[in-house]
Amino acid sequence: MDFEFHFTDELELFRREVWAFINENALPEPLPHRLLTIPLPEVYRKGREVQRRLGVKGWFAPNYPKEYGGAGLDTEHCLVLSQEFAAIREQGRWGPMSQVSQILTAGLMAFGTEEQKRQLLVPLLKGDWEGWQCFTEPEAGSDLAALKATAVRDGDVYVINGTKVFVGDSPNPVYPDFLYWLAGTNPKAPRHENISAFFVPGDLPGIHFHPLDLVSSVTGQKWEVICEDVRCPASRMIGGEGKGWQVSQAPLAMERGGAGSAVPRSTFIPRLINYCKKTLRNGKPISNDPFLKDLLVELYIEYNVERLWGLRNFAMGKGQIRGVPHTMTQGMLHGKRFSPRLGKALVDILGPLSLVDDPELQLLRGEVEYFVRNADCTHPGGTPEMQQVMMARALGLGRGASSRKP
Numbered sequence: 001m002d003f004e005f006h007f008t009d010e011l012e013l014f015r016r017e018v019w020a021f022i023n024e025n026a027l028p029e030p031l032p033h034r035l036l037t038i039p040l041p042e043v044y045r046k047g048r049e050v051q052r053r054l055g056v057k058g059w060f061a062p063n064y065p066k067e068y069g070g071a072g073l074d075t076e077h078c079l080v081l082s083q084e085f086a087a088i089r090e091q092g093r094w095g096p097m098s099q100v101s102q103i104l105t106a107g108l109m110a111f112g113t114e115e116q117k118r119q120l121l122v123p124l125l126k127g128d129w130e131g132w133q134c135f136t137e138p139e140a141g142s143d144l145a146a147l148k149a150t151a152v153r154d155g156d157v158y159v160i161n162g163t164k165v166f167v168g169d170s171p172n173p174v175y176p177d178f179l180y181w182l183a184g185t186n187p188k189a190p191r192h193e194n195i196s197a198f199f200v201p202g203d204l205p206g207i208h209f210h211p212l213d214l215v216s217s218v219t220g221q222k223w224e225v226i227c228e229d230v231r232c233p234a235s236r237m238i239g240g241e242g243k244g245w246q247v248s249q250a251p252l253a254m255e256r257g258g259a260g261s262a263v264p265r266s267t268f269i270p271r272l273i274n275y276c277k278k279t280l281r282n283g284k285p286i287s288n289d290p291f292l293k294d295l296l297v298e299l300y301i302e303y304n305v306e307r308l309w310g311l312r313n314f315a316m317g318k319g320q321i322r323g324v325p326h327t328m329t330q331g332m333l334h335g336k337r338f339s340p341r342l343g344k345a346l347v348d349i350l351g352p353l354s355l356v357d358d359p360e361l362q363l364l365r366g367e368v369e370y371f372v373r374n375a376d377c378t379h380p381g382g383t384p385e386m387q388q389v390m391m392a393r394a395l396g397l398g399r400g401a402s403s404r405k406p
């Protein structure tokens with residue numbers, strides 16, 4: 001298997017064009033990491049303008065078909081875009097999303113009608129719309145099928161009631177253009193066949209938004225959203241009545257890393273190692289301490305496992321190598337188990353300063369404090385226990401196991 005990427009002269013020219021755009025639209029100065037995760041509203045709004053500019057070029061959805069607002073680019077061009085965005089993010093100078101969220105598009109691509117794709121997918125791929133994935137409820141997280149939100153048909157609309165928690169990502173008070181909402185439409189139908197999926201317009205009367213203050217900010221500002229007799233047009237149902245479970249599986253697969261990643265999600269660990277080599281403690285580089293040296297080696301290995309599995313999943317997604325059923329769950333489970341260990345290792349290596357968010361004292365632009373604070377936040381996209389259950393099933397182990405061989 002060839003893990004190398006080869007770029008032609010034409011691709012290198014494209015890289016220059018991309019970098020020129022990025023440089024023109026990047027933040028002039030790096031921002032502390034916390035302010036990139038939950039930006040101030042004005043920075044967020046400027047970021048949305050940049051998203052739209054990306055959308056005009058088709059680069060907000062580079063691999064999607066042109067007819068829906070993408071750029072129809074091949075893998076190599078998409079990879080160049082990903083690499084250049086990763087480079088500017090590493091500098092802390094990029095606030096906005098650089099690509100449309102597949103969590104929002106996957107179900108629509110797979111189950112939307114042609115008309116829905118034109119009406120709902122195009123503004124998403126052009127960077128005009130932002131939506132929130134509203135699946136989790138106070139009593140339905142891991143067991144999503146236990147959700148209690150309801151949608152009752154009344155002529156041309158569905159009347160929606162229910163509460164979702166831990167959803168959204170925009171900073172207060174920025175509200176979404178739509179809610180990607182799951183609700184029960186038939187209380188008499190069996191579990192999994194009673195749920196429908198909606199793209200509820202975000203400005204309908206009866207929608208109430210309440211920001212949630214969490215210790216973690218791993219996926220931005222979180223919200224509770226309550227729908228009270230919200231009259232959602234029936235045309236906003238995706239995939240038909242009772243098909244919500246199937247529609248929700250496509251975004252969940254994406255959230256679990258289904259598409260893989262050709263570029264590491266973060267290069268924090270190599271930068272941490274550099275920091276420890278250059279920073280003196282008691283007159284000697286931090287990395288000279290034998291115990292800490294061992295810890296840094298462990299972190300570097302884990303970083304590479306994640307990076308290489310991301311690459312392998314990417315190659316599987318593109319059909320370059322044969323796929324295996326448990327591959328995305330495996331990567332996600334590994335990441336979720338590594339996260340608490342990383343948090344503890346950072347405190348061991350860097351001491352109390354790893355907990356400090358003060359702009360004067362924070363380490364590596366606040367990224368250290370960010371990773372320590374978020375270390376135990378392993379719930380987004382499903383808890384480690386749930387990944388373990390799915391992994392076991394994919395290996396043919398336990399209840400409901402598939403008959404596949406590992």
Ligand SMILES: Cc1cc2nc3c(=O)[nH]c(=O)nc-3n(C[C@H](O)[C@H](O)[C@H](O)COP(=O)(O)OP(=O)(O)OC[C@H]3O[C@@H](n4cnc5c(N)ncnc54)[C@H](O)[C@@H]3O)c2cc1C
Pocket residue numbers: 133134135136137138139140141142143165166167168216217218219222377379380381382383384385386
């Ligand atoms: C920062 C953050 C961002 C999030 N973003 C979103 C979002 O954008 N949209 C959205 O819809 N949701 C979002 N969520 C919600 C997330 O998907 C849920 O927290 C997750 O699915 C777990 O559900 P729960 O919190 O209800 O925990 P529960 O399901 O109540 O689980 C509690 C504990 O019990 C364990 N457990 C439950 N069932 C089993 C079992 N059968 N076997 C073994 N152990 C079990 C779990 O692993 C967990 O440790 C987010 C959560 C967080 C923290």
